[in-house]
Amino acid sequence: MTAQASLSLLPLLTVFLLALLVLAWPLGALVAMVGEGAAPIRGLAWLHRAERALYRVAGVDTGKDTGWRSYAIALVLFNTLGTLFVYGVQRLQGVLPLNPQGLAAVSPDSSFNTAVSFVANTNWQGYAGEQTMSYLTQMVALAGQNFFSAATGMAVVFALIRGFAARSGKSIGNFWVDVTRSTLYVLLPLSLLFAVFLVGQGVIQNFAGYKDVALVDPVAYSVPKAGADGNPLQDSTGEPVMEQRTARTQTLPMGPVASQEAIKLLGTNGGGFFNANSAHPYENPTALSNFAQMIAIFLIPTALCFAFGRMVGDSRQGWAVLSAMTIVFVLATLFLVGAEQQAHPGLSALGVDQAAGALQSGGNMEGKETRFGIAASSLFAAVTTAASCGAVNAMHDSLMPLGGAMPLLLMQFGEVIFGGVGTGLYGMLVFAMLAVFIAGLMIGRTPEYLGKKIQAYEMKMMSLAILATPVLVLTGTAIAVTAPAGVAGIANPGAHGFSEVLYAFTSAANNNGSAFAGLSANTPFYNVMLAIAMWFGRFAVIVPVLAIAGSLARKQRLPASGGTMPTHGPLFVVLLIGVVVLVGVLNYVPALALGPVIEHVQLFTDR
Template identity: 70%
Template sequence: MPTDFPGLLALYLAILLALAPLLGRYLRRAVEDDGYRLTGWGRPLERALYRLAGVQPGAQMGWRRYALAVLAFNLLGAVAVYALQRLQGWLPLNPQGFGAVSPDSAFNTAVSFVANTNWQGYAGESTMSYLTQMLALTVQNFVSAATGIAVVFALIRGFARQRADGIGNFWVDLTRITLYVLVPLASAIALMLASQGVIQNFSGYRDAALLRPVAYSQPVADAAGNPVTDAHGQALTRAATAHTQTLPMGPVASQEAIKMLGTNGGGFFNANSAHPYENPTALSNLIEMLAIFLIPAALCFTFGEMVRDRRQGVAVLAAMTLLFVAMACLAALAEQRAGTVLSALPLDHAGSALQAGGNMEGKETRFGVAASALFAAITTAASCGAVNAMHDSFTALGGMVPRLLMQLGEVVFGGVGSGLYGMLVYAVLAVFIAGLMIGRTPEYLGKKIEAFEMKMTVIVILVTPLLVLLGTAVAVMAGAGRAGVLNPGTHGFSEILYALSSAANNNGSAFAGLSANTPFYNTLLAAAMWFGRFWVVIPVLALAGSLAAKPALPATGGTMPTHGALFVVLLAGSVLMVGALTYVPALALGPVAEHLQGVLAGAAR
């Protein structure tokens, strides 16, 4: 393990756990308290928005009406994002004159940003206009995050209310979360990032003179732009020299802030948070990592306050933290050891004054192994997907950690809202398992867990593994799926498995060796992203509606405590058990087999 990793991890968790309770209390008051003093400034605007949209803010929604509102709003959002991409060539704020995005890429991107995935099969600086980046992508970064938080508020109300017909009003939840939580926090984080050098402008791209000209080979093309070949079919090239480099510009800080805060992921530039214009310093890197976990951690305290037992929220947070620390340490250890094949090369993997230690391939030297491994664990534990290093360049076991964190359902903190409602579903599963052990009807927070609740729980838990494994099987068997693989064999399988795990779990990071910007992958991954989001949201809302209608039973001597160390271990074990039983065969074919191949290759040297 890198010597600086334990200190960095401890600093990160200390700051996070100091901020989370404060934000958790604010979240509850901002969304639930009509008379909260700190949000009084926005009440006139809030009321105006309700009148404009024809919303009755006092009307409660049953779970079916709430789910219909969620689906309708997000479907309209997908249509709007698709249209803006296809029309961007005729729209303003396009100084580079980018044309329309291709239909399959526009479809994939529209679904991706609406589903809070932000999978990107394109290079942002050479594809999207400033207007598309702001009006389509950044707006969805706000509202897709607000949708996830609204759904978890609905589920918490299910536990907190008794004999209730409604679980809240989606339009009120969406408005308050966006207006009072996401916009102020994102604005503050954008200013912090801008102070560190993250750019924010509307300038056209700039050409900078190189200190030293660079010679390179340029393909020869005919008048139509087609490559010219010789008699043997080989592409002809000619020598060229570059004297300038084009530097992309744009409104980056504003998008960077909400992409992290809303666990959206994606990036203004293709290199994502490894790009110096998105993440220039060690401090900006720490700010971005804190922004990813801030709301997911705070929501645990919001949960405890809303069910009137703060210990419940602390128990859920403890289970998340336990799993996260173990995974982050494994990633750092795997990257520092550099792997068996790399260890056989004549490099100083222990580090020296002239060379960083460990596996530095695909990592920025300004971050090193420790900050890169920690960022990778954070971004895949949450459904963020932003990266400051290329996960495809990680060692076999180091790359397995981000994949496994996604495959656990991204409930180890998880996305804004989605992480907590996923973990609460696992809590229902945990008390059900405990109930089977002692022959008692399971209860959680005073609510009996019966047949309907378990059916919804099973659907939520099995939807994403079904999408991941079936999607991977389709991609491996289809010629169009295999054509996108850069590295054949076990690593190529890992690239495909990672892509489907990322899409179905609404993460968005990638093993970038997979060429996924094709009609086949754009369609397959879009389907995984859409159903991975909304086939989970609907049963979660159904679970909320069923729980809200039930009375709360008083605790008795036989009631299992759900706030102590035993429950924390049971909850973490349930998450690991489901993940292990579901994905071990696939992981054995990918990263485990790749690691064993490396062991054999290292022994042969």
């Protein structure tokens, strides 16, 4: 990393991590109480009354805990119904209210992709939000699923933690209670507070129609001139005849943005109201809002680590998991900023000055907001791909080859470096069990984690959970780069085009939602293929995790002995990091070599 990069990033990264810890620690205590079912929570008795009323209306028996199979069936049924609802709203939006722009129904394949995407907490967007979705669709269908998908992730991690904490039993909790409490006590209050903050920063929140405003400086531009038949005219050489036009007005989109922006970030969803996402000044207007948005993405995943320690009765366990996440995240961020601080050889060949100075941060500023610069843009890219969020404030397609490889790798680790709300922690706990299993083989002892023996059944379920996403990513990428319909969407031939396809399936299967964006993915082929990757990337992991929770709950919790491997110290943190990195490297190195690595070599040797 250059000295310029260090001076700009290190203070920002330090303040970011300190602020995150200060906010996440007390939130972790609240989340633990939510997961433990202690009610009413002190100071929130009025919410407890609302909670009981919801159960009465829905007919939920709060005293009935279930085994893992019933829990999984309820979860999948709930999310299937959510998918059908989101699909239906999109298909009917042309006749539904709160549509001041008169936007038509969304196409069947795009509706299917979007419905699966938002239910699976992926929020992949193959459409431009301000040109495709009505206010009702944005608020009721999309923002609603932002809450429910995040609550589903929290419910799963609560179930797994109960499996570790249980002394012996078959129950892992009640899905309907878990999803209700997660929404009511955590997601809704935080979203309300954060939305008010965003409005104060300048994020819009209204139901007005789009506004046509006069430009301060008219903009001249050229367009092909059309003939009487409507086709472009051509000159004698076959080139299109151009005519000059002048733009004197601009259409400014409106809408209830702050409310959706809040849960988009806090729920690690990522679906932006506008096509430009968090690069749009109406979604992310200031440096402070940019900083707060990054904090919001990591806030609940970090708090869940502290809640985990409290719920298993050993806060050191939560710190160990959080330490592993933080170390990998910091190293990845430093590498990413270092890559972006380099001058782009292609721009240098054109005589573009990329040196750091008073008016620019230096390095590769292509695709980045000048409001944020390289450090804040790169940190945001690392945050959003370390968590399964997908919100972006810069164009990832414009990252340097090795810079773009880092967001790819952060997702390919399994979205466990902080990860999504709930998903990051339960994914990391799966790797923690794998780590103690490997350590047990090395010393010839039955592996234990938190007093529970890790045996053959748990290993089978762990294998399914770990291998599901690589199979989806690599199989989907292979099909896309060989099928004519898949190749047709690649605008950039060669290694970068391959990276775009690899990124798309990596993002979909790992439920991230960000994109390189150079890929024309809003086609029936990609909408269906990516929807399949998103659905199974979500639920083919969740079901084995719930099976592990059920198996652990039935086991006696053994007391620690002299032969028990400590899972809260530096040695275990290093072992956990090694397992996460090794599994990610073994799965994806050949694919990364065909994409970002080859592109880097070509970029720096072909000049």
